[in-house]
Amino acid sequence: MAPHSVVAGLFLATSNAHLVVIPATTATLHYLYKYNHFKKATLYYDMQRLGRNENYVATFEKIREILLTDPRFEIYVE
Numbered sequence: 001m002a003p004h005s006v007v008a009g010l011f012l013a014t015s016n017a018h019l020v021v022i023p024a025t026t027a028t029l030h031y032l033y034k035y036n037h038f039k040k041a042t043l044y045y046d047m048q049r050l051g052r053n054e055n056y057v058a059t060f061e062k063i064r065e066i067l068l069t070d071p072r073f074e075i076y077v078e
Contacts, residue, residue, distance in 0.1 A: 004030075 004027035011023070032038055050056045067073050 004023040007023040008027075067076075
């Protein structure tokens with residue numbers, strides 16, 4: 001963020017405030033990409049879609065039932 005804030009400060013100091021939008025937008029996109037906000041947002045969206053998918057919910061329920069009832073998995077389930 002530091003290089004972008006320096007550029008934004010220079011533009012403000014020279015009365016070219018309208019040019020602050022470019023480095024500010026670039027800095028924001030870099031920040032969101034660097035700290036995986038885009039990936040997290042996409043993953044959250046995908047999980048929401050899966051939660052509404054009837055096939056996914058039915059499969060999850062069947063797997064849960066097998067895990068809870070199969071004697072081979074008793075050591076893993078409390």
